[in-house]
Amino acid sequence: MSLAFNARQKLDLIVQVNAELLPDYLLQQERVVGAMLDPNKLKSLGSGSFRYEVTSFKVFQLQVNPVVSIAVENTENQIRMKVTDSHLEGLGLVDDFDLTLDAILQATPNGLEGEALLGVTVSRPPLLNLIPPKILESTGESILNGILLGIKARVGKQLVQDFQNWCNGK
Secondary structure (H helix, E strand, C coil): CEEEEEEEEEEEEECCCCHHHHHHHHCCHHHHHHHHCCHHHEEEEECCEEEEECCCEEECCEEECEEEEEEEEEECCEEEEEEEEEEECCCCCCCCEEEEEEEEEEEECCEEEEEEEEEEEEECCHHHCCCCHHHHHHHHHHHHHHHHHHHHHHHHHHHHHHHHHHHHHC
8 A cells, every 4th residue: 555645835035135146046056956955965966967865764663764866957037856766775665665846946036936845655664554544644744844844944044045155256
């Protein structure tokens, strides 16, 4: 039996200084992705492609270590990230695992707007057969919301700081 859960987060961030430079900043893919995610767990694989070790977490005594491949593309005034591949490291109890991410960050005249949808589909490990599916799904949604809130906090703090550093270096 497979379990599926997802979470969505929106971002509306006012940038008061140099907001007109945000479209150019968003073109700096490696810099932007590194400011949004933990740079210690991020590896550039070439133009517009990254490998990211999602922060590990524990679910009902199982240590979960997702690793994802992320494709990044720029379109007018925005950067978009999508997971192209995902797997779990160190957890042989799961037959299938699929993590999806579709995130957009867009420069506006007032700052940044964004939205991220994060989802997981995974087979239910035999170890968790006694736990009702609704409890597993609500726990999964809570974990995904926590991950998105962490990214949102990084954008609000580190990405904005990195943007200002980038502006000062120009």
